[in-house]
Amino acid sequence: MCQFCVTHGEGEKWYLRAENYAEDLLSDLRRRRFVEGFLADSDHLRRDRDRLERLARAPGFVRRAVARGISWRMKKVHFGQVVPLEDLERILGFVSSVVRLACACRQVSLGREARYCYALSLAPDGGEFRRIADRLDPAYFKGPDMQGLETLTCEEALASFRGHEDEGLCHSVWTLVTPYIGVVCNCDRTDCMAMRSTVVHEVPVMFRAEYVARLDPDRCTGCRSCLRSCQFGALSYRAGVGKAAVDASRCFGCGVCRVACPTDALDLADRASDPVAARLW
Numbered sequence: 001m002c003q004f005c006v007t008h009g010e011g012e013k014w015y016l017r018a019e020n021y022a023e024d025l026l027s028d029l030r031r032r033r034f035v036e037g038f039l040a041d042s043d044h045l046r047r048d049r050d051r052l053e054r055l056a057r058a059p060g061f062v063r064r065a066v067a068r069g070i071s072w073r074m075k076k077v078h079f080g081q082v083v084p085l086e087d088l089e090r091i092l093g094f095v096s097s098v099v100r101l102a103c104a105c106r107q108v109s110l111g112r113e114a115r116y117c118y119a120l121s122l123a124p125d126g127g128e129f130r131r132i133a134d135r136l137d138p139a140y141f142k143g144p145d146m147q148g149l150e151t152l153t154c155e156e157a158l159a160s161f162r163g164h165e166d167e168g169l170c171h172s173v174w175t176l177v178t179p180y181i182g183v184v185c186n187c188d189r190t191d192c193m194a195m196r197s198t199v200v201h202e203v204p205v206m207f208r209a210e211y212v213a214r215l216d217p218d219r220c221t222g223c224r225s226c227l228r229s230c231q232f233g234a235l236s237y238r239a240g241v242g243k244a245a246v247d248a249s250r251c252f253g254c255g256v257c258r259v260a261c262p263t264d265a266l267d268l269a270d271r272a273s274d275p276v277a278a279r280l281w
């Protein structure tokens, strides 16, 4: 289990505990200010992106020390975890409102609005998060779609998550001052700061999933359709045996590769069951 399951999940998966989505957590003034600042100022991501690019040019010992410091700080305020679709479905079983909003990362990387983020609430009307977001300066919505926030039913949200998975995007949950979980994001390593930070710059700001991919060699025909679906470089092709292979040391357990496989040769196993993956978060 990841560190957050131990500290915020009482031994269960921390993101499956309704307490971590509770409205009363958002009544905490420090957390409210953090959420307001986070939503209102996407320029902070631009500054972070520039810092990461500068850090990539620093000596290795500096990079490692700074990366540890950033991870430590982010675990307190805004840290994520990869979550496969089936666990998102379980989350949607106890939250009662989902609001789709513009992805702050893509505001920076694409320079326009793209709706890949979903605010979750136990309150049917979107609760405090919605009230904070409703007060945002309309200038936040810079793209062609100016309709403001969209409220989705849980069924609509699940269908939307499936669509993102078909696009090859990796689902993740995010804290807004830990352990409060405010949003689900749908990430790729090019445009999403957190994934880029974790995978490309080796500055971890998200945990791997509680799972790891497992390949059934009897089902694998070696068609290689799955190889491009993995954003983490965990899949390869073994020409000698004519089958795909999973590198458990790279796998983040997102489960997106399953969509690409026509023979259901890929599934997810508990991370703890794999001796290599169990040590990696």
Ligand code: SF4
Pocket: 212, 213, 229, 230, 231, 232, 233, 234, 235, 246, 250, 251, 252, 253, 254, 255, 256, 257, 258
């Ligand atoms: S191998 Fe599959 S489950 Fe693992 S990171 Fe790649 S796409 Fe995700």
Ligand code: SF4
Pocket: 215, 219, 220, 221, 222, 223, 224, 225, 226, 227, 243, 244, 260, 261, 262, 263, 264, 265, 266
């Ligand atoms: S898509 Fe499925 S059958 Fe094709 S190589 Fe990958 S695991 Fe094997």
